[in-house]
Amino acid sequence: MTRFGYTLMTEQSDPRDLVRFAARAEEAGFDFEVSSDHFNPWLAAQGHAPNAWSVLGAVTQATSAVELMTYVTCPIMRYHPAVVAQQAATTQLLSEGRFTLGLGAGENLNEHIVGRGWPPVNVRHEMLVEAVEIISALFDGGYVNYKGDHFRVDSAKLWDRPDLRVPVAVAVSGAQSVRRFAPLADHMVAVEPDSGLCSAWDKLARTESRKIGQIPISWDLDRDAAVTRAHEQFRWFGGGWKVNAELPGPSAFAAATQFVREDDVAAGIPCGPDAGEIVKAVSAYWEAGFTDIALVQIGGDAQEDFFAFARDELLPALREAAA
Numbered sequence: 659m660t661r662f663g664y665t666l667m668t669e670q671s672d673p674r675d676l677v678r679f680a681a682r683a684e685e686a687g688f689d690f691e692v693s694s695d696h697f698n699p700w701l702a703a704q705g706h707a708p709n710a711w712s713v714l715g716a717v718t719q720a721t722s723a724v725e726l727m728t729y730v731t732c733p734i735m736r737y738h739p740a741v742v743a744q745q746a747a748t749t750q751l752l753s754e755g756r757f758t759l760g761l762g763a764g765e766n767l768n769e770h771i772v773g774r775g776w777p778p779v780n781v782r783h784e785m786l787v788e789a790v791e792i793i794s795a796l797f798d799g800g801y802v803n804y805k806g807d808h809f810r811v812d813s814a815k816l817w818d819r820p821d822l823r824v825p826v827a828v829a830v831s832g833a834q835s836v837r838r839f840a841p842l843a844d845h846m847v848a849v850e851p852d853s854g855l856c857s858a859w860d861k862l863a864r865t866e867s868r869k870i871g872q873i874p875i876s877w878d879l880d881r882d883a884a885v886t887r888a889h890e891q892f893r894w895f896g897g898g899w900k901v902n903a904e905l906p907g908p909s910a911f912a913a914a915t916q917f918v919r920e921d922d923v924a925a926g927i928p929c930g931p932d933a934g935e936i937v938k939a940v941s942a943y944w945e946a947g948f949t950d951i952a953l954v955q956i957g958g959d960a961q962e963d964f965f966a967f968a969r970d971e972l973l974p975a976l977r978e979a980a981a
Contacts, residue, residue: 659980659981660944660948660949660950660951660976660977660980660981661689661690661949661950661951662688662689662940662950662951662952662953662973662976662977663688663689663690663691663692663725663727663870663950663951663952663953664679664680664683664686664688664690664691664692664952664953664955664968665691665692665693665694665729665872665952665953665954665955666679666680666691666692666693666694666713666717667694667954667955667956668693668694668695668696668706668707668708668710668713669694669696669698669699669700669704669706669707670699670704670705670706670891670956670957670958671706671958671961672706672708673708673709673712673713673716675958675961676693676708676713676717677713677716677717677720678720679961679965680717680720680721680724681720681721682961682962682965683724683965683968684721684722684723684724685965685969686965686966686968686969686973687968687969687973688724688968688973689724689725689950690724690725690726690727690950690952691717691721691724691725691726691727691952692726692727692728692729692760692870692872692952693710693713693714693717693726693727693728693729694710694729695710695711695728695729695730695731695732695768696710696767696768697736697767697768697769697771698767698768698771698907698908699908700767700892700894700902700908700911701890701891701893701894701908701911701912701915702908702909702912703890703891704891704908710728710731711745711749714726714728714749714757715748715749715752718749718752718753718756718757719752721753721756723756724756725756725757725758726749726753726756726757726758727757727758727759727760727827727870728746728758728759728760728761729760729847729870729872729952730760730761730762730827730828730829730847731759731760731761731762732761732762732763732764732765732768732769733761733786733789733790733793734763734764734769734782734785734786734789734808735764735769735772735774735785736764736768736769736771736772738809739788739789739790739792739793739809739811740792740793740796740802740811740814742759742761742789742793743792743793743796743797743816744796744816746759746793746824747796747797747816747818747819747820747824748818749824750820750822750824751818751820755820755821755822757824758824758825758826758827758844758845759793759824759825759826759827760827760828760829760847760870761786761789761790761793761826761827761828761829761843762786762828762829762847763779763782763783763785763786763829763835763903764782764903765902765903765904765905766903766904766905766906767902767905767906767907767908767911770906776904776906779903781808783834783835783838784807784808785808785809786828786838786839787838787839787842788804788806788807788808788809789809790826790828790839790842790843791804791806791842792804792809792811793826794826794842796814796815796816797816797819797823797824799815799816799819800815801813801814801815802814802815825844825845826842826843826844826845827843827844827845827846827847827868827870828842828843828845828846828847829847829848829849830846830847830848830855830859831848831850831855831899831900832855833854833858836855836858836859836862837858837862840858840859840861840862840863840864840867841862841863841864843863843867844865844867844868845867845868845869845870846859846863846867846868846869846870847870847871847872848869848870848871848948849871849872849873849899850871851871851942851943851945851946851948852946853945853946853947855869855946856869856946856947856948857947860947868949868950869947869948869949869950870948870949870950870951870952871943871946871948871950871951871952872951872952872953872954873939873940873943873951873952873953873954874888874892874895874927874953874954874956875927875928875929875936875939875953875954875955875956876888876892876927876928876929876930876955876956876957877929877930877931877936877955877960877964877967877972878929878930878931878960879931879963880930881929881930881931884929884930884931884956884960885920885923885924885929885930886920887956887957887959887960888920888923888924888927888929888956888957889918889919889920889923889924891956891957892923892927892954892956893915893918893922893923894911894914894915895926895927896915896918896922896923896926897911897914897915901914927939927956931967933967933971933972933975934975936953936972936975936976937972937975937976937979940953940976941979941980944980953968
């Protein structure tokens with residue numbers, strides 16, 4: 659059965675609002691919730707970037723049953739992988755076993771802030787492999803010592819380790835990353851409805867895996883307002899992962915997208931009040947083999963009305979179509 663999630667978009671909301679939205683999304687009937695993990699917003703118009711792990715800690719107490727996930731945390735520069743393992747184990751305990759750790763190779767936008775430069779993608783993947791190995795070893799329990807090409811760990815141990823091991827999902831974008839990470843991770847993350855990724859992952863995965871996708875929408879009763887909001891806050895989305903991973907800050911994203919028109923954004927993101935348009939866009943993911951799809955509702959002003967729409971119209975329509 660296809661599962662549908664809600665995205666806690668840290669780039670577009672105050673942390674207090676994010677906690678409130680998490681509770682409202684659970685009440686609306688979403689199956690899971692994912693949180694972005696950013697130091698900067700993509701565009702200054704988004705205006706926010708609270709600490710995702712602090713927010714998730716509060717969310718574990720504001721919700722009771724919905725599954726939670728990072729989508730995704732980069733454990734190679736801004737965070738050391740041992741610290742990520744500790745954060746994930748703590749979140750799993752606070753949520754009573756509802757947490758999945760989503761990991762990825764990150765973006766320059768967030769990772770350059772620690773002053774170590776931005777390595778090329780092949781190096782970032784090498785670093786992520788080591789990070790996943792360290793995190794998995796810490797989840798296994800006991801003291802961990804590790805010496806790799808990029809990371810060292812000296813006698814580290816998780817003293818508060820949940821009975822239910824934290825599942826690890828890793829973001830992939832092509833055949834190379836699938837080959838690297840399918841044997842290491844429990845689940846797959848991707849942001850394009852690519853059936854090739856799903857089939858390649860399933861061939862190499864060590865266990866039956868969830869394939870977790872994400873899609874932006876801009877719901878509003880006023881379609882023109884929805885299009886304008888999507889253009890103001892999400893026109894960066896069409897650049898693709900290879901571009902979005904490299905640009906260094908919100909001003910760079912603003913410059914790179916200065917000629918993107920509202921019509922361009924509306925062509926790629928379902929905008930307005932029509933549930934049918936959203937279902938059609940989301941269906942590309944389950945048709946490609948994705949098991950879980952998280953929606954990003956762009957912008958904070960329409961969130962409260964969106965939850966009512968999701969509960970009464972959108973989620974029933976998605977579940978009926980996916981079935």
